[in-house]
Amino acid sequence: MSRYLPNNETGKYILNGHEPVEEPDLFKWAIWLETTDRHVRDSFQGDVRVSTVFLGLDHSFASWERSPPILFETMAFVGDESIGQERYATWDEAEEGHQRMVSKVFKATPILALPDKA
Numbered sequence: 001m002s003r004y005l006p007n008n009e010t011g012k013y014i015l016n017g018h019e020p021v022e023e024p025d026l027f028k029w030a031i032w033l034e035t036t037d038r039h040v041r042d043s044f045q046g047d048v049r050v051s052t053v054f055l056g057l058d059h060s061f062a063s064w065e066r067s068p069p070i071l072f073e074t075m076a077f078v079g080d081e082s083i084g085q086e087r088y089a090t091w092d093e094a095e096e097g098h099q100r101m102v103s104k105v106f107k108a109t110p111i112l113a114l115p116d117k118a
Contacts, residue, residue, distance in 0.1 A: 014032045045107070048105055050106075086101065
């Protein structure tokens with residue numbers, strides 16, 4: 001079996017809008033990473049936080065497979081404790097995953113309690 005090595009062997013990426021772009025230059029990549037807001041979405045409810053970010057590094061760790069780079073991550077926290085994590089290849093997948101995680105970890109808040117019928 002041949003080993004798949006992507007063109008971007010170092011796995012470094014930056015965003016052009018919402019599109020990941022390979023950045024082989026370590027210095028340019030590091031400056032971009034330090035000076036750019038990489039948040040896709042950030043949601044809070046009480047002490048629960050769901051944060052989705054662009055990682056800047058390929059986290060697929062599957063160089064033997066032909067798979068897209070995994071560049072986005074959603075994490076859920078209660079206080080300082082991590083309670084969930086998912087990773088994605090695209091901005092759109094990250095937005096959808098963020099919403100799934102929010103739906104899963106945020107408690108439903110009743111807006112109106114209907115009276116019981118007698």
